[in-house]
Amino acid sequence: MKAAVYTAKNDPPHLEVVELPYPEPRPGEVTVKLLYVGVNPIDYWIAGGRYPIASPNRIVGSEGYGVIDSVGEDVEDLSVGDYVTIYPWLFCGSCRYCVNGLENLCINVGIVGGAVDGCYAEYIRLPAKNVVPVESGVGEYLAVAGVSALTAYHAVAIGDVSKGDNVLVYGASGNVGMFILQYARFRDANVYGVSRWSWITEYGALERIHHEELEKYVADRRLEFDVIFNSLGGDLFSESIRYLSRRGRIVTFGGLKNMSTELDIAPIYRLELRIYGSTGGTYKEFLEVVDHLSSGTVKPRIWRVYPLDMADEAIKNLFHPERSGKILIKI
Ligand SMILES: [Zn+2]
Structure with a gap:
């Protein structure tokens, strides 16, 4: 599969599109064929080295929307062909914060695109609990659920x-x-x-x-x-x-x-x-945000949509002086 990785920590970051093996799902995981991916400052900071939470050759990208391509063992309730969006916080489900519904504060927390390979790719492998089925046909707006919309929803609640x-x-x-x-x-x-x-x-x-x-x-x-x-x-x-x-x-x-x-x-x-x-948002809030985006209650303003081959330009343009809305990558 094609994926955009950063090969060294540069500021501004530099991404290269490379060919990588298909990420087969392990037990409890699914592999998602990505359709649209949101570009966020966190991708820029990870690839640029400001957040030293990932080593080079990591695929960045925390926001994505796509369709399930294969399902690992021990996964229930998800099937090949389901349209899904991604909850980007990797959480253990058993620490004192998780059991109180604060998955974004999990002591074993990591973020998709930092702790594991992210969304600037044709396929991504994720724990099944990190993908949420959505109605087909809503499209690219659901690519912005996991970071942009969720961070806002949680922050407004905190405030x-x-x-x-x-x-x-x-x-x-x-x-x-x-x-x-x-x-x-x-x-x-x-x-x-x-x-x-x-x-x-x-x-x-x-x-x-x-x-x-x-x-x-x-x-x-x-x-x-x-x-x-x-x-x-x-x-x-x-x-x-x-x-x-x-x-x-x-x-x-x-x-x-x-x-x-x-x-x-x-x-x-x-x-x-x-x-x-305020940081990210909880799993419950994420489900609510997915509903808001699906129903059109909230919506992003899209500035530009790039192909995966232009991921490097997409991430650099986060700080373009004329940027006036969200940047997406169409896979
Ligand atoms: Zn936890």
Whole structure:
């Protein structure tokens, strides 16, 4: 089969398309013929060496949608020909976090495309519990369930977004941001997105705000935010804290620009601010996200679709200045 692997840790990453053996399923596993694959920053960080969780020659890619091609022994309820989408967190099912339904925090956790070969390939072999059957015909939107939509759904739950809350989303046109807008809007919040793209108002944002105008925009309207979502990290993280209301919540699920920053502690205790972390999502939430994408309750904005042969260009264009939506690979 054809697959895109990274042969050395480079920044920016470099992927090569190579020929590899068909991944036969072992007991308890299935092999999925991939149809569409989502491209995410985590793929970029793994292949670029920022997340040292995989060695070279790993196939990256945590999001995928396809059809079951072969089924290993001891697999029930899944058959060849079933359309499926992938839950990317490899979980043990028996640790104290798994038994409490927090598979994303499993002490034996790994991610597809990091701990095992991922989705930038014609076929992927996975534990049967990591694939979820879906209706055929929904198509490429289900490729974005496992990272983009799930991360957003979990983060909005962690932030406890409630009716009437003022919500500010940094990176609102990003892979996850576009879904946070939609999920926060469904909770009847007033959602403001920081972005240069006006299309975010079609995805749940009440207003689109350019970052360079944010300070004045907030001051002119005496706005304060009950919940802020910020996965950009760095100085933008510390900046955003000053826009919080008293007892406001800030939710971080990444540090796209920079993982460290300097924080002024005074407003955190004086205004009783809350800082929440969020990572991926639980298995139960994943099933709900699959329903939302299948029914069209939420949807991604697709920017470009590349063939597998152009996986290298696809991953490099994650940081293209004109990127305006999700990148997919059509296998
Ligand atoms: Zn576990």
